[in-house]
Amino acid sequence: xxxxxxxxxxxxxxxxxxxxxxxxxxxxxxxxxxxxxxxxxxxxxxxxxxxxxxxxxxxxxxxxxxxxxxxxxxxxxxxxxxxxxxxxxxxxxxxxxxxxxxxxxxxxxxxxxxxxxxxxxxxxxxxxxxxxxxxxxxxxxxxxxxxxxxxxxxxxxxxxxxxxxxxxxxxxxxxxxxxxxxxxxxxxxxxxxxxxxxxxxxxxxxxxxxxxxxxxxxxxxxx
Amino acid sequence: xxxxxxxxxxxxxxxxxxxxxxxxxxxxxxxxxxxxxxxxxxxxxxxxxxxxxxxxxxxxxxxxxxxxxxxxxxxxxxxxxxxxxxxxxxxxxxxxxxxxxxxxxxxxxxxxxxxxxxxxxxxxxxxxxxxxxxxxxxxxxxxxxxxxxxxxxxxxxxxxxxxxxxxxxxxxxxxxxxxxxxxxxxxxxxxxxxxxxxxxxxxxxxxxxxxxxxxxxxxxxxx
DNA sequence: TCACATATCTTGTCTCGTATATGACGCATG
DNA sequence: CATGCGTCATATACGAGACAAGATATGTGA
Numbered sequence: 001x002x003x004x005x006x007x008x009x010x011x012x013x014x015x016x017x018x019x020x021x022x023x024x025x026x027x028x029x030x031x032x033x034x035x036x037x038x039x040x041x042x043x044x045x046x047x048x049x050x051x052x053x054x055x056x057x058x059x060x061x062x063x064x065x066x067x068x069x070x071x072x073x074x075x076x077x078x079x080x081x082x083x084x085x086x087x088x089x090x091x092x093x094x095x096x097x098x099x100x101x102x103x104x105x106x107x108x109x110x111x112x113x114x115x116x117x118x119x120x121x122x123x124x125x126x127x128x129x130x131x132x133x134x135x136x137x138x139x140x141x142x143x144x145x146x147x148x149x150x151x152x153x154x155x156x157x158x159x160x161x162x163x164x165x166x167x168x169x170x171x172x173x174x175x176x177x178x179x180x181x182x183x184x185x186x187x188x189x190x191x192x193x194x195x196x197x198x199x200x201x202x203x204x205x206x207x208x209x210x211x212x213x214x215x216x217x218x219x220x221x222x223x
Numbered sequence: 224x225x226x227x228x229x230x231x232x233x234x235x236x237x238x239x240x241x242x243x244x245x246x247x248x249x250x251x252x253x254x255x256x257x258x259x260x261x262x263x264x265x266x267x268x269x270x271x272x273x274x275x276x277x278x279x280x281x282x283x284x285x286x287x288x289x290x291x292x293x294x295x296x297x298x299x300x301x302x303x304x305x306x307x308x309x310x311x312x313x314x315x316x317x318x319x320x321x322x323x324x325x326x327x328x329x330x331x332x333x334x335x336x337x338x339x340x341x342x343x344x345x346x347x348x349x350x351x352x353x354x355x356x357x358x359x360x361x362x363x364x365x366x367x368x369x370x371x372x373x374x375x376x377x378x379x380x381x382x383x384x385x386x387x388x389x390x391x392x393x394x395x396x397x398x399x400x401x402x403x404x405x406x407x408x409x410x411x412x413x414x415x416x417x418x419x420x421x422x423x424x425x426x427x428x429x430x431x432x433x434x435x436x437x438x439x440x441x442x443x444x445x446x
Numbered sequence: 447t448c449a450c451a452t453a454t455c456t457t458g459t460c461t462c463g464t465a466t467a468t469g470a471c472g473c474a475t476g
Numbered sequence: 477c478a479t480g481c482g483t484c485a486t487a488t489a490c491g492a493g494a495c496a497a498g499a500t501a502t503g504t505g506a
Contacts, residue, residue, distance in 0.1 A: 036488080052274070052458095055278055067467095068490075080367075087367055142310065269493070272491070291457055291498050293456060450504090455499085455501090461494085462493090466490090468488095473480105
């Protein structure tokens with residue numbers, strides 16, 4: 001995403017962030033082939049860091065790698081979108097509940113919300129919204145849960161890049177975000193979790209209505 | 224785990240499975256350094272596939288990689304164990320509920336249960352138990368949920384390798400497994416999910432009682 | 447005993463060779 | 477003449493080994 005702060009990022013990290021950013025912002029479209037040699041030349045590095053970066057992204061489900069066929073940006077369909085938001089619904093409200101119960105600080109979320117309001121372009125809003133959601137589940141107390149929600153959030157962003165055209169109602173998003181944060185700041189754990197649940201569920205229902213399922217997006221088999 | 228069926232597995236896959244197996248069976252102890260050159264020599268391959276395998280395992284949380292310092296088998300402590308089973312409690316009962324609701328076939332689970340009973344050594348039982356749990360959540364209908372539960376199950380196995388000495392009550396495990404399967408076969412989705420929840424919760428409580436938390440196991444930061 | 451220089455070990459990166467899949471072309475055949 | 481099949485060329489990823497960069501451990505001097 002942004003350049004790493006102080007330490008010199010390894011080339012692998014650099015390529016990883018660059019490709020990830022390109023995918024999540026939609027510059028690299030789903031299905032597009034990611035040729036190692038091309039990316040290597042583009043970033044001015046050798047193929048090795050490119051390979052490792054692609055492998056890592058494949059592990060996070062953003063790209064798919066076929067043996068001897070190379071990597072492509074993961075294609076998204078309605079079924080895959082439902083899968084992502086489905087699991088997210090199981091985890092993110094519960095994480096928020098714990099954040100609130102633990103009485104964690106939420107200034108970061110408030111700041112992200114203001115940045116979202118101040119943002120001019122959709123890309124900036126989207127970025128701020130990502131930060132907002134993360135600020136809600138980051139202090140939940142379970143680092144593994146945090147990591148999984150990070151992965152889910154990235155996949156959701158990939159999905160969003162497709163479904164966004166149908167969902168321009170960012171004002172509704174902002175309103176719901178404020179509602180969630182208000183309840184969280186009130187210490188109403190169940191209310192905040194419930195509001196977050198509805199927020200996510202209503203989004204997926206608007207952006208990916210049922211009934212138009214595509215064949216199925218293959219998820220990397222692991223066994 | 225086992226050798227891939229028909230196609231010749233790539234060297235990376237081979238190393239990946241071998242190292243994973245060694246970690247999950249406890250042959251490679253947590254904290255142990257995984258030197259690329261050593262593994263490469265041991266498996267008769269170059270460093271390249273070893274590096275990629277380690278990177279993949281790091282992505283799944285089984286090994287930790289530090290820049291220029293190398294990879295080590297992930298260390299486990301009580302806090303980390305609670306993290307794993309905590310998330311598992313959020314996902315696995317729900318997955319089973321869906322499996323039952325969808326009316327999926329469960330012969331695989333029954334077969335795994337029989338294999339567990341027939342197994343002579345603890346390693347065989349552990350393997351069969353892994354298969355049993357997977358058979359319950361595999362047909363849940365959400366491939367992403369399946370993938371995450373696979374990852375959680377592997378981490379749980381890593382944890383188990385430590386806590387196992389304190390938990391020799393495999394008969395209780397078998398009894399609870401039969402109970403879960405019976406309810407699932409009856410079509411009692413809520414009952415099966417509830418039984419699975421209790422099964423997991425009681426296990427973690429016996430193997431990792433509260434109160435003796437260690438500092439915190441670092442989870443690979445991703446941002 | 448501590449600070450600093452150096453030796454050694456390990457990882458990160460590069461370059462080149464090999465294995466595999468895909469697509470095009472030509473030939474045989476209905 | 478159209479069509480299906482086999483062969484080959486090319487593109488691409490996979491893997492090996494060499495080199496460079498960084499980190500840790502050791503030894504030496506004050």
